[in-house]
Amino acid sequence: MRLFAIRDYRHLFAAQVIALFGTGLTTVALGLLAYDLAGPRAGMVLGTALTIKMVMYVAIAPLAAAYIDRLPRRTLLVLLDVIRGAVVLALPLVTEVWHIYVLIGLLQAASAAFTPTFQAVIPDIVTDEAAYTRALSASQVASTMESLLSPVLAALALTFLSFDRLFLGTSAGFLISAVLVLLTRIPDARPSTHTRAWDKAAAGIRTFLGTPRLRGIMALNLTVAAAGSIVVVNTVNYVRDELGGSQQDVAWMLAASGTGTLLAALALPRVLDRVAARTVMMTGAKVLVAATAAAVALIATGLTTWAGTAIVWTATGIGMALIITPTGKVLRASVERAAIPEAFAAQFSLSHLAWLITYPVAGWLGTRAGFTLAWSVLATLAAAGAVGALLLWPRHDGRGTAVVPSTTGPAATSEDRSTLVKAA
Template identity: 85%
Template sequence: MRLFAIRDYRHLFGAQVIALFGTGLTTVALGLLAYDLAGPRAGMVLGTALTIKMVLYVVIAPLAAAYVDRFPRRRLLFLLDVVRGAVVLALPLVSEIWHIYVLIALLQAAAAAFTPTFQAVIPDIVTDESDYTRALSASQVASTMESLLSPVLAAVALTFMSFNWLFLGTSAGFLISALLVLSTRVPDARPSTHATAWEKVAAGIRTFLRTPRLRGVMALNLVVAAAGSIVVVNTVNHVRDTLGGSQSDVAWVLAASGTGTLLAALALPRVLDRVAARTIMMTGAGVLVGGTTAAVTLIAADLATWTGTAIIWTVIGVGMALIITPTGKVLRASVAPTAIPEAFAAQFSLSHLAWLITYPIAGWLGTSAGYLLAWSALAVLAAAGAVGALLLWPRHDGRGTVTTTVTTARHTPSTDRSSLSKAA
């Protein structure tokens, strides 16, 4: 495959895969750690920890993008991986709930700086449009493989050991990822045309607000977060308390969602070459609205079963992949090359702002008022996001401001119109 013939991309992709699997093991282990410390209140603890994560993502990601052109990106990515590995190594030592919150804050601060920097590096290494589209798909496949296989590996491991040992595997993953990053020739960021950090942060947000398709992406972020919060926050208590399952069962149910994401991601690369990103992403929104509605029905009718849960979790996984996978292509087609880091950071921050809204609903409301009320609220938010996306992102959204921006930067109108039409 031509894409993997690019040495630096190959090494960065390997770093991403290894770090993703480490993160996946951490997700499973953190949920079990919360249950071990808080029991029935695990959802509230996990919801609080993930809310802290979202706050840091919303605040730090755009600032990281604003200053990224001032530091060597390879060294920055390496150091952030090392920090994450060290923090995760300390998680098995916690004995109080507040310890979780402090370590998660440190871990996610590093992740909030790492992710937009990493995403912005890829288009500088993979310059061909077709290869870049496949790079986006490969990245999503890696994420889906992690969401599928990490819970499975965790389920097998938990048969023989305590969940605390999963944190050690995560730490090792981050350190290996750091070494792979160090082996690449990551180009430094292009100097931004904006003078101050605030101007850089504001530029990415303004781009989203004035571009129809990106306003649609903002609404779709809410759909993803509303459905995904049910899986991420409530799976542990739903499996352990409602279904009476074990630690391994938690991992297997999470793997069901990963299976749905994987199936969709494997089918998308060729589909994206023929079908507009908007069509695919709106289909994903419909799937997620259906998935959250089914989850509410499951609880309202007191029909919670292993089969029903697995099917709904799989459907949610499919819908999330249909929205997330094409997003990078839409972003790249909507901004000038020098604005790519700002655009990715803005998307990273805005998408996690949506999770900041939905995580507390799933965690706090789900624990205090029950799943029926919490999941109903999330289903309403998913539906609102889907309707908003349809209204904000017209079927024929025109090129307007976006064409002017990209054309001015590249001076290649015909190429820009081609790439924009593919994205829209």
């Protein structure tokens, strides 16, 4: 089955892409807004704002997944897009730092409910197993394209516009996404066998804790967050203050990381057909450990060159893609079809719990104690996650075995078991 021959998937995918690019522009503009309001303390402001984001994701995503089957999903997705568009439209009007915190809290609460709902819709629209696997890959490619092109578009836009105008593009993106969702036929969720909200919210987390390969992914989440926090939180101050760059230079350095992500994402589909997902993801962990160590070396020795920084940022993007891209495939192979929404929501929350740990280190510790200490702590966390994954995820885990037993749905199909063998 041709994936993009499915009309409803085309609309939903387009909505995702447009919203992603809006979010990417917000990320760049938010960093520049923080620098405009706080100057050298921008890292602390951005770190706090992103920590608020993670708190919302960790707390709200499981509850959103728990109540998905009680609400009309299309209406919910449209409403959340409208809320996000309105909040982003208000960001250029802020005059105090605490205004950023309030608006980011509202924005990310809506995003935390949107993402697990969106992820849960895909298997109901794309019912063919092979097409569903391609849909997961397409979603990841869209995310990687956004990480590359959004900073590039922001850099070009900043040549002609002030950074606050980027928020207007974000708001428009969310509203267009809402229209596309309205044009999509989205079935309401099948009721879960769990009767209490907490049972449903906790089901996916229990699956993670009880499955070796998923415990390994939990550890890899920490490696991704530790390396990614250096790029997301510290790029604006590092480029402006250490390298003496401009607003456009901030965007281009973020694009360097996105380039690494894109290169890896384009190569991975063929690689994953021949190489076990575990091998690919462990390679990504090694790349990220090396990249964080190199970042520490750059700042500690004072060799903060443009070329050296671009290489480290690009390597970070490559390592993150090597871990994140296969995650959906491994997750899909580890649970029954009925438990997919709960499992994806659990990964959503658990991965952002890792960012909740690393964002304050990059933002608060980086501002108060300097990049050398903060990045050393993050490099240590990245290494700890990599070692933890090696210990928690046995090399031959899952070969020839069935998916994890569950009471939430029917037994796994033969296609599920086949996917599991490839994923492990």
